[in-house]
Amino acid sequence: MTATTAATTGSTAPGAAGRTAARVTDAVKVYGAGDTAVRALDGVTVGFPAGRFTAIMGPSGSGKSTLMHCAAGLDTLTSGTAHVGDTELSALDDRRLTLLRRDRIGFVFQQFNLVPTLTVAENITLPLDLAGAKGDAEWIDALVDVVGLRDRLHHRPAELSGGQQQRVAVARAFAGRPDVVFADEPTGNLDSRSGQEVLGLLGRAVRQMDRTVVMVTHDPVAAAHADEVLFLADGRLVDRMESPTADKVLDRMKAFEVRT
């Protein structure tokens, strides 16, 4: 099975490109209180269009991870709103937030992405299993081929290389066909070849399977795989760049560092 057929079976709604998969409006996040208060997000409004690969860039402490965590329902905003599809996250209690993450969001983290006691196959279907859902066997089968792990399905994570582990994580993120997949520095712990593979997978998932990906990174090369790059500095959205290349992103980042 090829990625192309997977893309047809995998499309959720026709014309998804016009919708916003997730968005935050006037997002403010303050950590601590009083003198030690830190404004990690300072009024950010941004939408992540469905069927697009968006990268969030910025220097350390710019608030990019906080933005992602709040948009993904892992953290709550101090003020402003966050939506996944049409669901307002602040209205949800912990249980419903968890179910939303399970059913409508996929995650790829920098490290420690897999449950060590489960096999590769079980890790991929973990969110579905947690929901007690069967999942779409054909889709998952296709995913396994896309990430190229068919011969590793019954291995434990400890028996895989870092790159392979991250590919399992990518497969798990897409297994339930979520509205949006959030990736937090997915290549941060990988060598450049493995990193390229993982980024390639994320790109293909968006372009050939019509998925939506939001990726936080500080690596211009990684950001270049995205359709659009958002630049954050001091908790504010300072710039966006369509059709990025590694050089253009690097230049833009350098400009920040000069300014700040």
Added chain:
Amino acid sequence: MNTSVRLSLSSLRSHKRRFAGTFFAVFLGVAFLTGTLVMGDTLRSGFDSMFGEANGGTDAVVRSADVITTPGESQGVRQPVGTSLVKTVDHVPGVAAAAPNIQGAGQLVGKNGKAIGGQGPPTVAGNWITDPTLNPYRLAEGRAPARSGEVVVNRGTAKKGGLRIGDTTTVRTPDPVRVTIVGLATFGGEDGMAQVTFTGMTQADAEKYLTARPGEAASIQVRAASGVSQAELVRRLTPVLPKGVEAITGQESTQENTDTISSQFLTIFTTFLLVFSGVALLVATFSIHNTFAIVVTQRARENALLRALGASRRQVTGSALAEASAVALTASAAGLAGGIGVAAGLQALFPAIGFPFPDTSLVVRPLSMALPPVVGVIVCLASALVPAVRAGRTAPLAALRETAVDSSGASRTRAVAGTCLGALAITATLSGVLVSPSVWLAGLGAVLALAAFVVLGPVASATVVRLLGGPLDRLRGVTGGLARRNALRSPKRTAATASALMIGVAVVSLFTVFGASLKATMDQTVSRSFAGDLAVSTPSFGAGGSGLSPRLAGAIQGLPEVDTAVGLGQGVAEVDGKGRALTVTDPAALARTFDLGTVQGSLRDLGADGLALTRKEADRQGLTTGDKARLTFTDGRKQTFTVRAVYGQSELAGDYVITRAAWAPHRTQDSDTLVAVSLKPGVSAGAGKAAVEKVAARYGDPQVQTRDEYAQSSAGGIDMMLTLVYALLALAVLIALLGIANTLTLAVHERTRELGLLRAVGQTRSQVRAMVRWESVLVAAFGTAGGLALGAFLGWVLVKASDGASDTAFAFALPPARLAVVALVGITAGALAGLRPARRAARLDVLRAIATE
């Protein structure tokens, strides 16, 4: 301050919660031990001062020098002395007063018609000694008995029976005697001598009802004139005493009394409790070892960093041990205080439940202060030693690796060593049980079996947990599957955690199986040897009760429904120099109501000079029918008996049987312990029972039971013992559960990031809780399963060893319902132990969990 010490203190400060489990394990063990020691000492000193005070006026005791002790009795039976000796003693210069002391069994009947006491402590009746300094009891209210039928009772007994001065009631000696209470007495300032009931009569009444022949007393109490010491008094008394009678000082007598109480009750009581605190501490050892092992592994990076920075192995090991010592010392100190608190609490509680705890302040000997903390520290340090040494061995490079989690499985060496131990255990046990019966060999086998179970735990844990957890995947989906795999993660850790519970459950099952076997044995004994239809006995236990009237059997025999009624009394005599219990009965009737097995010779005409004995005893003594045996009775007389019959089964009839005629010249206070009744053909058990009950009501209303009821009630005491044992073992099980909870808390801590990931990808809080809880249940189930298997095996060993070591044929029984309850309790407890770690796991903040290094 030393670097190691400083490091360990700062580590303790930052990881207080990790050591909570260790702290409580040591605390509970030490508190139990301290409580036991302090209570034992306090009771002993209380009895000491009680006897001292009560016997303070007695300077010498004159009594028979010969005592016949039968196996299993600590006190022995002493021949009475003649009351006429009082006059002789009175004339000895230096004697101020002398009084006979007549004692026997006498059970009072309370206001409600029920007998008072009888479940353990003695029920005593005696003469009221008029010389106040010689009488251990003091008159508190009313007056001394002056006429026949008047009695003084101790105040505690009166209270319990709802009796007041002026009341008329019955005292069973065992023949019912109508008495009027004219006075209430105290003993050593208390309402009584512990729970002993005392009825004081006039001397004439006492001689009439409590001795076989008037003119006899258990002893003569003597008070010295001023200026004559106790030793001097004894020196003066000795020459005037006839042969076979001795005089001892009052102090010696007090000491003997105290020793008797000590050996009969206190020593057994404290040893019993000490054994259980030992079990609790053993269980604690496993829990503590496990905690330290996990902490050391979790801290591998920190230790590696220390090593990389130049800390020596010794410093790292030292710091781990210092940590253990600090926990041990704090916990022991707290346990010491807790134990004294427990003893003080019991001292306050006992009088409230009607047990007059001797009124003394708590006796805290240096040993009770020194021993428990030393044991606590040793247990803690010994448990921490191996992990501490391992901490010292951490390679500096480990600092660079991921957080280390010990997931090593069982090594081949372990499997081989465990199997060898197991084989050795089975060999020792089987040869100790089956080949050449030896309790020591069987005991060695039992200890080896325990060791083999502990060593093989990690080898078995993977398989057993997989098996036990098999249904979880299907039942609980991925949550159950995760729980099962978490339990399988570190077989060593799972096994070590479960070991603590295993030992607790093993001891519980051991007692359960042994108790059930004892019951089955009694049942079997009764159904095999008791050929009668009804049994009449008094519901008594221990030294209490007064037995049955010897005339009861005759009265029942007179009923038209009854074919045979035979009373069994007890006597003692020395047979060829060794004390033996005799069954005094009508041997011909005995053969009709008891199945005595094959009888060689005839039980019909033993006469006054014949005896019958069991095959076993006959073989042991090398006797056969027609042989002569020399019996020495408590009155010092020797008599030659002819063996007229040898019978096969001894279980209810005893080893030696003589006729009432043969016993009569040597008898003391007469009573039967059992009257066996067989009914005439065609009489239903119900009708027979009703008829017998009517007669029995006139003789102190003893219990009339059918054969089945008798078999069941014989086992009644066992259930009571088991309940006590369960209560004491609850502590060990509690410690084991603390261990499970602690291990899980540590495991949750070390899996923080994994839990964070699970939560991020959609595991709900309740799923997290269920996962941790099920893991706890699995570990507990593993420990429980091992404990049940080990306990059942040890129970079998104990039963078989007892069988080999005693004359009674022991039956082995596995009580499925009771063992199922034990299993259920173990597993439920596992679920409870998992509650707190599960709550903690579910409370984890997702973001912080993923971000944790």
